[in-house]
Amino acid sequence: MAQAKRLIVLGIDAISLPLVNRFAQEGSLPYFKRLMEEGAISKALPCLPAYTPTNWATIATGAYPGAHGAGNWDDRSPGDPLDRKPISTFHSRTITAQTIWEAAEKAGKRSLVAAYPGAFPSRLKTGLVIVPLQRGLVSHKILSGEVYSTEEDASQGTSLVLKPAENWNGEIIEPALEGVITVGLGPEAPLTGPAAARAVGATEDGADQAVVTAAPETGAKHPQTAGLHFNILLQSTSGNGFDQLLIAQGKDASSPLARLSPGQWSPWIIREIPSKAGLQSGSMRFKLLELSPDGKRLRLLRSEIYPTTSFTEPESLSEELVEQVGPYIEHSGLPLSLDLEDYQTILEEIEYQVDWHIKAAKYLHETKGWEIYYLHWHFPDSVQHRFLACADPASPIYDAKAAPDCIDALRQAYKLGDRLLGGFMQLCDNETIISVVSDHGHVMDIFYCSLAKRLQEVGLLSYSGGQGSAQRPPGNIDWSQTKAYPHGGAQICVNLKGREPEGIVEPKDYEAVQEEIIDALLDWREPESGKRAVAFALKKKDASLVGYWGKRAGDVVFIYNSGFSWGATKGDVTIGTASGAHHGPQIPTTETDLSSNLALLMMAGPGVRRSFERDYQQLSYARLVDLVPTFCHLLGIQPPIHSQGAVLYDLLE
Numbered sequence: 040m041a042q043a044k045r046l047i048v049l050g051i052d053a054i055s056l057p058l059v060n061r062f063a064q065e066g067s068l069p070y071f072k073r074l075m076e077e078g079a080i081s082k083a084l085p086c087l088p089a090y091t092p093t094n095w096a097t098i099a100t101g102a103y104p105g106a107h108g109a110g111n112w113d114d115r116s117p118g119d120p121l122d123r124k125p126i127s128t129f130h131s132r133t134i135t136a137q138t139i140w141e142a143a144e145k146a147g148k149r150s151l152v153a154a155y156p157g158a159f160p161s162r163l164k165t166g167l168v169i170v171p172l173q174r175g176l177v178s179h180k181i182l183s184g185e186v187y188s189t190e191e192d193a194s195q196g197t198s199l200v201l202k203p204a205e206n207w208n209g210e211i212i213e214p215a216l217e218g219v220i221t222v223g224l225g226p227e228a229p230l231t232g233p234a235a236a237r238a239v240g241a242t243e244d245g246a247d248q249a250v251v252t253a254a255p256e257t258g259a260k261h262p263q264t265a266g267l268h269f270n271i272l273l274q275s276t277s278g279n280g281f282d283q284l285l286i287a288q289g290k291d292a293s294s295p296l297a298r299l300s301p302g303q304w305s306p307w308i309i310r311e312i313p314s315k316a317g318l319q320s321g322s323m324r325f326k327l328l329e330l331s332p333d334g335k336r337l338r339l340l341r342s343e344i345y346p347t348t349s350f351t352e353p354e355s356l357s358e359e360l361v362e363q364v365g366p367y368i369e370h371s372g373l374p375l376s377l378d379l380e381d382y383q384t385i386l387e388e389i390e391y392q393v394d395w396h397i398k399a400a401k402y403l404h405e406t407k408g409w410e411i412y413y414l415h416w417h418f419p420d421s422v423q424h425r426f427l428a429c430a431d432p433a434s435p436i437y438d439a440k441a442a443p444d445c446i447d448a449l450r451q452a453y454k455l456g457d458r459l460l461g462g463f464m465q466l467c468d469n470e471t472i473i474s475v476v477s478d479h480g481h482v483m484d485i486f487y488c489s490l491a492k493r494l495q496e497v498g499l500l501s502y503s504g505g506q507g508s509a510q511r512p513p514g515n516i517d518w519s520q521t522k523a524y525p526h527g528g529a530q531i532c533v534n535l536k537g538r539e540p541e542g543i544v545e546p547k548d549y550e551a552v553q554e555e556i557i558d559a560l561l562d563w564r565e566p567e568s569g570k571r572a573v574a575f576a577l578k579k580k581d582a583s584l585v586g587y588w589g590k591r592a593g594d595v596v597f598i599y600n601s602g603f604s605w606g607a608t609k610g611d612v613t614i615g616t617a618s619g620a621h622h623g624p625q626i627p628t629t630e631t632d633l634s635s636n637l638a639l640l641m642m643a644g645p646g647v648r649r650s651f652e653r654d655y656q657q658l659s660y661a662r663l664v665d666l667v668p669t670f671c672h673l674l675g676i677q678p679p680i681h682s683q684g685a686v687l688y689d690l691l692e
């Protein structure tokens with residue numbers, strides 16, 4: 040077998056094989072088509088639950104959650120003090136298994152890890168880590184994007200007031216209008232619009248949960264001090280109404296920072312941004328989304344502000360990358376909205392991000408060298424959360440009229456994935472393995488389930504006043520009346536005396552309470568259809584069957600049935616109708632005609648079979664734990680010491 044010297048792993052969040060096949064067959068994904076012709080593919084089994092941090096940790100370590108510790112979105116363990124602030128499992132400190140990058144370093148190979156969950160802060164000596172994925176603790180973002188709008192409706196963005204222009208330096212075309220936009224917010228000004236939505240922290244692992252991620256030293260920084268001001272000027276260059284917007288610092292029309300027609304982006308602007316941590320150098324650009332000739336309707340987007348320093352390890356790389364490749368963005372400045380009004384702008388921003396990663400990898404390969412490249416690229420996950428349900432005829436909110444647009448929104452996201460793949464294929468030589476992997480797929484929800492209400496209904500959980508969260512224990516649990524409580528979305532803990540801070544269950548009753556919990560889960564049915572909400576539930580001692588053991592594991596591990604998802608339900612009802620799409624709650628083998636919750640593996644290069652798809656009847660799906668051992672086998676290095684998967688020999692020559 041030919042020996043591979045380099046490995047490129049493009050982790051694309053949530054993409055599934057049915058959608059790749061659909062878009063590739065219609066000709067939208069030429070590079071995916073080529074990769075499938077030149078390589079081997081398999082649907083892949085995510086670890087339970089099909090969470091993002093859980094499965095990226097597996098893809099980096101080859102280990103099950105029991106070993107890598109990222110079975111939940113944070114590192115909470117049963118018995119933790121009630122006031123302990125858990126740490127996000129996007130933080131490398133919480134990952135308890137060795138990574139492929141650490142194993143490669145031992146073998147003298149350098150890794151470049153980009154935007155990858157659990158990679159930051161770096162545990163590598165020679166490896167390079169850039170742009171940690173935003174998630175609570177590990178965000179470096181200075182400020183979310185914002186739309187400045189003349190619309191009075193606050194949901195349209197930050198309100199912008201225009202008045203006749205006066206006292207400008209330089210030549211201006213009269214009549215002109217002027218306004219001021221502020222970047223960074225004073226303490227008196229509440230966050231509005233998209234920034235507010237993000238500040239509240241919409242999360243993936245449950246619709247009605249409290250946001251509990253701690254924010255110590257490296258927490259997200261929302262500016263609380265007086266902002267930076269830009270002056271804007273509207274002019275009519277054609278005499279047919281306003282058609283141009285100038286952005287200036289100070290009223291100087293002779294050398295503006297940008298001169299924009301509708302639809303145009305400004306150059307990048309780098310400024311010291313007032314933030315909670317003091318002044319921080321950040322980059323931003325503006326796009327004139329809309330300008331009516333009478334000047335009454337104006338919408339101006341300011342991109343997310345990302346730092347120009349200290350977003351890499353080593354830190355010195357940051358400024359070098361900004362200079363050589365350009366400023367980085369983590370997210371579009373706009374939220375994904377079902378009306379698709381601004382979707383093209385979002386695609387433009389994400390295309391910039393895709394190209395940034397390609398250029399950065401190429402530049403660092405040429406200047407510093409790397410043998411292993413791991414990228415996590417998140418965009419398709421967000422698009423599927425938003426658009427998959429309306430496009431899937433199996434979904435209760437399927438909308439035949441809107442479906443073609445929703446499908447096209449998905450297609451455009453996958454096309455950006457194809458652009459990413461094409462860019463990295465250019466970096467491959469005949470000694471390079473290139474792989475596209477996802478952490479899970481995505482399927483629509485049919486029913487929402489409130490676990491907290493179910494545990495209350497059967498008398499296992501009690502709140503002192505009002506409803507509690509479905510997912511995580513909020514502050515108002517009445518511990519003196521509680522025998523069991525949720526531990527993340529798919530585990531439950533016994534309130535065990537001697538272990539839990541306010542435990543009431545005697546150790547001799549531990550197993551009986553586990554049985555009670557399992558009965559409550561397995562007897563839980565949607566009343567109309569009679570369908571069971573939960574696919575299976577296991578005691579902790581049996582949960583190593585599905586990858587759970589150790590300090591952080593709950594006392595019962597379960598997963599929802601196909602079509603059942605966590606979500607808010609009305610009143611005392613424990614199961615209600617659903618309206619979205621998820622990956623985490625449902626059993627990962629859930630599939631519909633449109634999509635699949637299974638992950639995806641594609642790879643090509645020396646030693647890998649060509650035009651080959653695994654025989655699922657013979658061997659079932661590849662498992663995500665198998666990726667690292669297989670990659671290490673192809674590279675001829677020893678796998679990480681905690682890796683637990685097997686080499687996928689059937690995909691190899």
Ligand SMILES: [Zn+2]
Pocket residue numbers: 052053090091092420478479
């Ligand atoms: Zn994911």
